[in-house]
Amino acid sequence: MRDFSYTELAVATEDFSGAEIEQAIYDAMHMAFNQDPPREFTQEDILKAIRQTVPLAAIARDQIQDLKAWAAESGARTASQDQRLVQELQTLAQKRGLGPIEVDSPSSALKDL
Known part of the structure; x- marks a missing residue:
């Protein structure tokens, strides 16, 4: 190595x-x-x-923010375990007076199969 x-x-x-x-x-x-x-x-x-x-994340920062806002507004569930992303989505939802964002855990995602 x-x-x-x-x-x-x-x-x-x-x-x-x-x-x-x-x-x-x-x-x-x-x-x-x-x-x-x-x-x-x-x-x-x-x-x-x-x-x-x-990186594309820098080039498309505005579009990514728009997608995150849409996810928060639509009540989309995230499968991400990235705690920063989950917190960001929850903060966006709270600012808009929406309910909490649900996070799919790997085990709960398997139950749906």
Whole structure:
């Protein structure tokens, strides 16, 4: 296993999707492998690729906020276990005078099958 700081990489990619993280690593590999002579890629290569990437969450921030507001207003249930997202949806619902947002747990989702 290579010596990477996974905590630092996680912080740097907080708003990134899995595909965006994968692409940043792919870009870092190409940066290193295409040098003369080729070399192994490093954490700094990954961080450089991350800094050159604008995640979709940043580009579509307004649309995402609109979708969250719609979810809160419509009473949609979330399957996410992300406590920040759940809290944000509950706060949006409360601001609009709506009931609490329900959160599906993995076990309750299986009961519906």
